[in-house]
Amino acid sequence: MSDITRQSLNSLVKNIKEKKLSSYEITKSFVERSEKSKKLNAYITEDFSNALVKAKKFDDSPNFDLKLPGIPIAVKDLFCTNGIKTTAASKILNNFIPTYESTVTQNIWDEGGILLGKLNCDEFAMGSSNETSYFGNVQNPIDENLVPGGSSGGSAAAVSGQLTPVTIGTDTGGSIRQPASFTGTVGLKPTYGSCSRYGIVAFASSLDQAGPMAQNVEDCALLQEVISTYDPKDSTSIDFKRNQYRKELSKNIKGKKIGIPKEYRVDGMPKEIEELWQKGIQHIKNCGAEIVDISLPHTSYALPTYYIVAPAEASSNLARYDGVKYGFRSEGYNLIDMYEKTRSEGFGSEVQRRIMIGTYVLSSGYYDAYYLKAQKVRRLIKSDFDEAYKLVDAILTPSTPSSAFKIGEKKDDPISMYLNDIFTVPVNLAGLPAISIPAGHDAKGYPLGLQIIGKAFAEQEILDIAYAMEEKIEFKNKINDWWM
């Protein structure tokens, strides 16, 4: 069955439940395709033989009540997996094998999912192109030498290239939505507190959030249903009533009010992005929803705010990688020397840049001017959204200011790289849910995404809007398997 890997998660689940496909057949198809796709460099660690053993085991005593019965899934290498190397794409964790499982991945295995392997990403999720990985670039299945976006670049490439039916990524400033947009896939960043952070290698604790990435909205909804649980092991996990996101999915968005923020019309935005946005607005109207012009006045401060808050937290979160307890160590003639060598050799340059920025903005004498001010601005950005949601149910924006770029194109220009996140970071700062769906192509045939931002805990609402738009957009990803 050569078309197995093209099937959506929901149809695979249906075929397994109807016994038209076995877990082994499905797993084998994804393993074989993954084997043939090494050129994409989507995996850091493959766990294919184990996956096949687990699939056989599932078929021997299947449980069809599960939500992901015998479904193979590869996950971003930021999720700690018990007994399987977890690197965060960093040399410093090159040899690290956790003895524990992240809550989000555990939820997947508990619902019958089977681990295929660990997917490449930017080092410690710091990057927008997957070029900061210690394990090398990931190729975008859309075209050769095109970045898949980042930080969840391996995840996006794996879904888009059909190496896994669905996957999970993490999104600190756009790390799910931007790569989804670059690869013509769907990515959801849930409300902060929706998915447990327990067992996820931390980047910026107040912004990090795990979320599903899939080929379509329905698959995304199903995976969100599985991974989102309240977890007492994460003090920032929130105990709210979670929907049966897939089961409750509805295309009826009649009468919904969708906001269009004028501040997202940034200078120098390509015309095709503006056109894409307009098309999206038309689709919304065609679905019977209402378009409302809104203002999010502090939007332009979001990026600088993000690039203070995130590095500040990261500089502290990454202090534990010191060569003392686990991971990479470079010998030194004393403790300080060992620290310096370990961290200079163990961290890549982008991670070092952010640690330095973070250390600087927290240092005494600068704390008030940077970190404290950024926290104040963060509150203003959040209250912008609070104000807007008095008028609208959700907000529609482009996901990114451009389509995917060439590998190496922006590598030496961090500012230009950071600008990629301009539409996604405000959402993380405000802790809101947002989904990116593929909505069209640019002149080069590269996919472009639209982002729907919801109210806190309104994952169902934005999934519904995305579901309705998806039907109108009729997006087809142009994948020609160029790497095979």
Place this chain on the structure above:
Amino acid sequence: MDVVSKDQSEYLIIRGDKVYEVVIGLEVHAQVTSNSKLFSTSSTKFGAEPNTQVSLVDAAFPGMLPVINEFCVKQAIKTGIGLKAQINKRSVFDRKNYFYADLPQGYQISQFKDPIVGEGKVILDMPDGHKEVGIERLHLEQDAGKSIHDMDPESTFVDLNRSGVALMEIVSKPDLRSPDEVNAYIKKLRSIMRYLGTCDGNMQEGSLRADVNVSVRLKGIKEFGTRCEIKNVNSIKFMQMAINYEANRQVDLIEEGKTIDQETRLFDTKKNETRSMRSKEDAHDYRYFPDPDLLPLEVSDEFIEALKAEIPELPDEKKKRFMDEFKISPYEATILVSDIDVAKYFEEVVAKMGKNKDMKLTVNWITGELFAVLNEKNLEISQSPISAKNLAKLINLIKNGTISGKIAKSIFEHMMDGDLDPQMIVEEKGLKQESDPKALETLIDKIINENREKAIEYKQGKEKLFGFFVGQVMKNSGGKANPQMVNEILKKKLQE
């Protein structure tokens, strides 16, 4: 060292005609009594094999998150209540960032701007009366692990058993003026926490340590001098020695016309001196910021009220009650309440004595004989070889005249051999005091007859011989004769 101590409350350093006063503030680190750590479920038991009480959270594995231990929060609030302090309904955990091998996270979770407990006070019972010491704040924080430098010539070993254990840092105002006050302050603080069950105060096991801030100024001057912080002193004796050394060092510097550098110093217990650890310029920049893994800690009025209801009678209140109820002196009451177990023992003895109590006798026996034995055998009162019940019996036997104080002391010795019943010892050994006047008269007549010449000398005015007769009577009675009655009867008979 020209230290003048007019009375115990004044500790002054004199150089020529200049009189210096010492100003001391303490940052006490008290380990919270709790089975598990502040942010993990690992055990806090002291003395376990290295690295056997370490969770993934304590060792800071990737993706591990802290979860606050509610019991530790309750303990901190209770301590705050015991210090008559402001309880902050909202407090924030911050990260204090620095690198060290025994600090796995690369930061310590502490409370910086918004501690759980605000201002309070501790009353010291000094020989010349009460002294109030202000408490600036109390906050919760994690302890670090332990670096062991002396097990190998080339390597340092790290034991993470202590990593993540909950500490209360109790910061005093600079209200202390002498090593004696520091002694009284630490003891009072420990006493309060032991009453509350929030810290066992065991300094040998490191449950109570302090950073000591010392400055000096000319007496009568209001402005504080430049202070030095002496880090991590772990016994009261060392604190006192360190203060003494440091205060004199500072005065010497001033006298030499030099300035004092604000710095952190270490106390070398072997050389009995403090030495510079790092100057203000080299001070760590800890880059404090709110820990994004933890939400601000919020407690309700009901939560605090419920804890207030659990607070036992504390030393100050107990002292007052002892004085009122048992009519004992402030000095005696202070001694009895300083340790909760002593107070308990005392009250138990009193309760077992029944109606006809002799408080004076009770206090003397506990603080005299019993304390001496405990001291000698290095025992806590909870390990006392003599139970409160049996001590009460012994005191009653004295009170009702069954035995003399002297006999009681020898019975007391016997009692220690397995907490024996004093009544039984009296009966078995026939130690009952002879108080029958007829029997005593017969005995006394016999002694006088045997010593006729001495009796005549006594009558002629050699009064010193009275003691000789008492001794003879006591000796012949095997020490059992009631001494008061012997006195009376002897006097009468010798005059005949």
